[in-house]
Amino acid sequence: MKTVSHSYDSYAQARAAVTAIEKAGIPSSDVSIVANRHVTAQYAEDDAASDTAAGAGIGGVVGGGAGLLAGIGLLAIPGLGPVVAAGWLAATAVGAAAGVATGGLMGALIGSGMEDEVAAVHAEAVRRGATLVTARVPDTEVGRVEGLMSVHRPIDSTERAASWREEGWTTFDPNAPAYRPTETEIQRMRREWRDQGMGKQA
Template sequence: MADTIVRLFDRPADALRAVDRLEAMGIKDKDISLVANNREEWYGDDGLRHDRLQAHNRGIKDDDRDGKDDRLEGAGDGATTGGLIGGGVGLLAGLGMLAVPGLGPVVAAGWLASTAAGAAVGAATGGIVGGIVGALTHEGVPEKDAQVYAESIRRGGSVVVVRNQKDRRAEIEATLSDYNSTDAGQRGDYYRSGGWNGYDASAPDLDAVQIEAERVNAGAYRP
């Protein structure tokens, strides 16, 4: 797993900003992937719905109070500014919607989504999210961690994956942490505290109210 970095985000706006920031840092689109729950319909046929994303607008760092994310100022065209998220260029321009049985609506872009979709072809259940477990383990992610990431999508989260960046691992991990990310160890402890034993493709998907309650409970959890 030395070259694969995976983090989960409870709020889609944080994940999208993290992707924008990675691209501003020079990470190539081909090495970034995003898979996110879309039950709250923050992405539609017309693209990103900023009014809905604003409800999750908790990731802005604006110490100079100019209305822009300090981490992205001067990063160039396409970067996130003013609390809004890019979508016309880069990885986010390739976002697409998928319907996954037992999970609900999902938005995905990047190499992981393509690999997972291929792995899921012919599967009776699980679809792309079940395929993500296989795709992540193929990249060296431990299966128990891959199952946590898949479960986090089912519960309303977003997963960002970066590959082929061994020499920049510490920098990328710090950047993802800036946007309120969580790793499999932390979130897995929370899931298991409630009796969870692994990702179940047949488990029902959550509605928007349940997803928000899940965010609150996960944020309040202390081991």
């Protein structure tokens, strides 16, 4: 088995990637999603008054459908704090001991076979507002799953890490303050949410 992971700037992109993976026959038990709580809360806010979202918690609003997304909920991951997540990777990260130097998510990614530097970028991406999608797949399925995930425009980890390093970033810091999106980022995310029709599917 291999682990395929991609981070997405928008929750809508990540959700679409999860749906595509599951439709391709990858079991929900082998897929995981971890999203920044503040970002998904902004998506939920737009639909909070709609009939489909009435009375639903954040998990109900940003999840919906069947499979992995039906079980999404609020979790506390060491090094990140509250996130909206579901799946095996999230469970592993939550189970990591608080105070581990790499943080729960980074430690879980390394444990799944990811290189330290790549794991640090994914963990930092989630801290800064991204959504991470991870799938465990047979070696023969890696190319197909990579293709399905790439259709939804994941973050280029190498470019993103380079831009952060220009700002002084070195690696994921589990003690860094929680990231809160700017108003411009919030408006961008809301446009993507509406454009992709995600709010009406919850």
